[in-house]
Amino acid sequence: MTQVLGIDVGGTKMAVGIVDDSGEVTHSSIVPTPAQGTADDMWQALTSACDQTLDKAGHPELAGVGIGSAGPMVWPAGEVSPVNIPAWRGFPLRTQVQEKFPDLDVRIHNDAIAMTAAEHWVGAGRGYANVLGMVVSTGVGGGLVADNHLINGGLGNAGHIGHIVVDPNGPECRCGGRGCLEAIARGPGTVQWAVNQGWLPGDRPADGRSLAEDANAGDEVAIAAFTRAGEAVGIALASCAALLDLDIAIIGGGMVQSGDLLMVPMQEAFDRHAGLGFARRMKIVTVGLEQEAGIVGAASLVLQGENYWSPPGEQGDRIIA
Amino acid sequence: MTQVLGIDVGGTKMAVGIVDDSGEVTHSSIVPTPAQGTADDMWQALTSACDQTLDKAGHPELAGVGIGSAGPMVWPAGEVSPVNIPAWRGFPLRTQVQEKFPDLDVRIHNDAIAMTAAEHWVGAGRGYANVLGMVVSTGVGGGLVADNHLINGGLGNAGHIGHIVVDPNGPECRCGGRGCLEAIARGPGTVQWAVNQGWLPGDRPADGRSLAEDANAGDEVAIAAFTRAGEAVGIALASCAALLDLDIAIIGGGMVQSGDLLMVPMQEAFDRHAGLGFARRMKIVTVGLEQEAGIVGAASLVLQGENYWSPPGEQGDRIIA
Numbered sequence: 270m271t272q273v274l275g276i277d278v279g280g281t282k283m284a285v286g287i288v289d290d291s292g293e294v295t296h297s298s299i300v301p302t303p304a305q306g307t308a309d310d311m312w313q314a315l316t317s318a319c320d321q322t323l324d325k326a327g328h329p330e331l332a333g334v335g336i337g338s339a340g341p342m343v344w345p346a347g348e349v350s351p352v353n354i355p356a357w358r359g360f361p362l363r364t365q366v367q368e369k370f371p372d373l374d375v376r377i378h379n380d381a382i383a384m385t386a387a388e389h390w391v392g393a394g395r396g397y398a399n400v401l402g403m404v405v406s407t408g409v410g411g412g413l414v415a416d417n418h419l420i421n422g423g424l425g426n427a428g429h430i431g432h433i434v435v436d437p438n439g440p441e442c443r444c445g446g447r448g449c450l451e452a453i454a455r456g457p458g459t460v461q462w463a464v465n466q467g468w469l470p471g472d473r474p475a476d477g478r479s480l481a482e483d484a485n486a487g488d489e490v491a492i493a494a495f496t497r498a499g500e501a502v503g504i505a506l507a508s509c510a511a512l513l514d515l516d517i518a519i520i521g522g523g524m525v526q527s528g529d530l531l532m533v534p535m536q537e538a539f540d541r542h543a544g545l546g547f548a549r550r551m552k553i554v555t556v557g558l559e560q561e562a563g564i565v566g567a568a569s570l571v572l573q574g575e576n577y578w579s580p581p582g583e584q585g586d587r588i589i590a
Numbered sequence: 591m592t593q594v595l596g597i598d599v600g601g602t603k604m605a606v607g608i609v610d611d612s613g614e615v616t617h618s619s620i621v622p623t624p625a626q627g628t629a630d631d632m633w634q635a636l637t638s639a640c641d642q643t644l645d646k647a648g649h650p651e652l653a654g655v656g657i658g659s660a661g662p663m664v665w666p667a668g669e670v671s672p673v674n675i676p677a678w679r680g681f682p683l684r685t686q687v688q689e690k691f692p693d694l695d696v697r698i699h700n701d702a703i704a705m706t707a708a709e710h711w712v713g714a715g716r717g718y719a720n721v722l723g724m725v726v727s728t729g730v731g732g733g734l735v736a737d738n739h740l741i742n743g744g745l746g747n748a749g750h751i752g753h754i755v756v757d758p759n760g761p762e763c764r765c766g767g768r769g770c771l772e773a774i775a776r777g778p779g780t781v782q783w784a785v786n787q788g789w790l791p792g793d794r795p796a797d798g799r800s801l802a803e804d805a806n807a808g809d810e811v812a813i814a815a816f817t818r819a820g821e822a823v824g825i826a827l828a829s830c831a832a833l834l835d836l837d838i839a840i841i842g843g844g845m846v847q848s849g850d851l852l853m854v855p856m857q858e859a860f861d862r863h864a865g866l867g868f869a870r871r872m873k874i875v876t877v878g879l880e881q882e883a884g885i886v887g888a889a890s891l892v893l894q895g896e897n898y899w900s901p902p903g904e905q906g907d908r909i910i911a
């Protein structure tokens with residue numbers, strides 16, 4: 270049995286696990302991300318989680334290490350500058366992990382891309398050849414699989430569905446553009462829109478959970494906020510379906526936990542804007558994997574390298590331990 | 591030297607040529623499309639053009655036949671129903687050509703996809719790994735190359751940039767959707783918009799050429815019509831650049847002959863909406879190949895099969911004669 274160490278670096282938590290070649294996580298550790306600490310605090314927390322996991326697992330022979338990290342990053346060099354981890358700006362994550370595991374093949378990709386690989390491999394996308402994975406959360410990210418192979422794009426950034434333009438006269442986006450999906454549909458953007466329309470969270474935090482509570486209780490502004498976000502996602506999905514002739518789109522992230530509040534207007538907008546038969550056939554589903562998707566996706570860069578690992582000049586073959 | 595017969599089926603003309611493995615067209619024939627005739631009129635005109643070309647070339651040994659056809663089509667079966675050729679509805683073009691050339695490998699793809707392959711192989715996209723080709727004409731079509739390989743999508747329809755949503759409140763599209771790029775930017779749509787705004791072609795035809803004449807003479811409505819179309823193209827390109835991390839977009843088709851009238855507002859809209867660095871780096875250029883791009887692209891499905899031919903279950907290796 271081949272085993273790989275999967276590392277998932279996010280703004281809130283870091284997860285590390287041993288993943289086997291069936292996509293099962295056999296041992297794992299999760300630690301909070303010391304996002305406000307120093308670069309070294311971050312690194313120490315991550316290496317501790319790695320060591321803990323390896324101790325738990327009895328230090329098995331590994332076939333490699335896969336990393337999924339919040340971006341942006343310079344890829345495949347793996348210099349990461351995660352938006353929500355100010356301590357890491359141009360941090361040489363791949364190189365550092367390689368130095369910790371000098372005898373192992375170390376691979377890295379954006380966390381939304383790793384999630385997409387995991388869902389394609391053993392999640393809701395299993396058996397489909399053309400897959401969009403997306404995360405609607407603090408930001409809106411994604412990844413793409415075409416003909417069963419991960420699409421990297423020229424600099425490893427393919428899949429950025431959050432910056433598809435869904436309304437050319439829409440709000441400014443933090444990317445510098447205007448009317449991007451992310452500017453409209455990301456959680457904080459949706460909450461802010463509701464606040465601007467007069468929604469009051471009371472003594473609860475002004476977040477997506479409070480907004481969903483009120484929407485479920487019938488608050489019209491809260492319902493409209495989710496409708497606005499869902500429609501934006503549906504429009505972007507219609508564009509992706511036409512452009513890429515996809516079989517399935519798989520959606521995860523905190524905003525999806527609001528369920529039908531988001532998903533119903535999303536599907537309606539998709540149906541309204543996707544006219545061509547091949548585009549309309551695209552299924553839209555929620556993620557099949559739980560929290561461990563990040564670890565599994567990271568490990569899949571090694572365990573399923575022939576499908577998910579093809580940077581210019583690097584080998585993408587499956588590694589057999 | 592390997593030689594392949596390339597066939598380009600369009601609504602106005604059909605072109606057939608012998609293409610060698612450097613992408614040169616050595617002999618060719620062009621005939622008008624009898625689009626209002628019967629299915630058999632169409633087929634006779636096409637086979638005559640094939641025979642003429644083979645006669646001119648002295649019946650060389652061929653390594654295969656490649657076809658680029660106006661769509662839609664069922665792919666890779668090659669049953670075509672070109673929008674502007676009413677006589678062909680579900681016409682088994684690939685099978686018919688296969689019966690005419692029983693000993694040869696016959697391959698087929700959408701004409702905008704074939705054009706993209708040609709531009710990537712020997713045109714403006716040479717040397718780039720991640721390429722969008724697009725045609726802005728009676729319709730708006732396209733094709734995609736990622737990591738030097740053509741993307742097919744699940745049913746062979748990837749590249750339909752004409753049905754990216756650029757304005758969710760925009761005009762209805764003939765696809766059944768709303769606000770698609772094609773609904774706004776296609777030539778007839780642009781002319782119609784100008785007519786609706788009061789533009790009068792006088793005794794000239796109400797077409798893109800007349801509209802461009804007046805725009806170049808300073809007619810404000812005519813200028814605005816091209817600006818509107820160009821902005822729509824620029825917005826769609828910004829979405830594609832973000833989603834696919836492209837190196838270059840290559841634009842052809844009749845509307846591009848209007849030059850800066852279209853291209854300047856297009857680039858401005860792209861710059862306004864593409865915020866992320868990796869997206870902003872995408873170059874936008876006009877096609878490098880002339881009319882023969884269709885023939886070359888069709889032949890490239892055989893001559894460069896390892897890059898451009900990968901239908902499910904069919905071999906994509908290069909064919910050596």
